[in-house]
Amino acid sequence: MQDISLHLLDIIENSVRAAAKNIKVRVIKDHKQNLLRVIVEDDGVGMDTGTLEMAQNPFYSSKEKRAKKVGLGIPLFKQNAELANGCFNMTSEPGFGTVLTADFELDHIDRMPLGNLKDTLLGVIIGHPDVDYQITLLSREKGREQSFHFSTAAIKEELGDIPLTYPDVIEYIDQSLQEGIQNTNMEVV
């Protein structure tokens, strides 16, 4: 993975596969604390303590029927956070869901770029129309706080039976996310 937005996509796909119906995504950029934090919270099936630990092992996969038992998504994300002097944490409760937090030191030389958040979010929103997303982008810089909130439930309610893949809807979501990313000064590569 070349950037954080691709890891984020991977993690959200995990949540979807864990049958999540609600996914909260938060990206926080705090210059004063020199912190870049990504949080993904879902209400999927969750994991017990053993599985939670195993999920951070590259030679573990939750896909039981598969011959090739590797699962690199979470271990690589963890490694990349730790390379940037950050930390990685997952907590989970079977039946209730999972919360994953990845912290990066914002100005660390090895901190991977945030990448294209918009394409990640647009893809997961349209690609999983049954999942409701609450997205928050927050940036604190020079004593100023900028935030952007985006909730897909209200959009779907307004659209009724019009699918999210309807051309004008794609454009609407694309532009909304674009504005939010610009207003919160989340870097785009």
Added chain:
Amino acid sequence: MKTLADLKKIREKAQEEMKLRGSSVRIKIVVGMGTSGIAMGAREVMKTFLEEISNRNLTDVIVTQTGEKGLSSLEPVVDLIEEDKPKVTYGNMTPDKVKKVVVEHIVNGRIVSDYVVATGN
């Protein structure tokens, strides 16, 4: 700023169109979005499908994302599912190949056999 009022307009327009053309989904596109797919560029493949749908105003096509299914060496992998036809799986996809599949397969109904890696279930 985009507001919910904009959505209301979109809904009204879409409902008018549906009255004329019906609301059936002709083709379902499924983009493989597992870890290996993402690492090989599946997000850009997804993005290109969305752009093409938007630019060409394709209202009878839907796109979804799914996990891996054991074709890692052929990622990014895309399934095209049409009613009453065998599923077509395209492999090693790129944004340029997506554009060709949209024109040939989705708009003109001709399978792009050069990119096909599997058919049927």
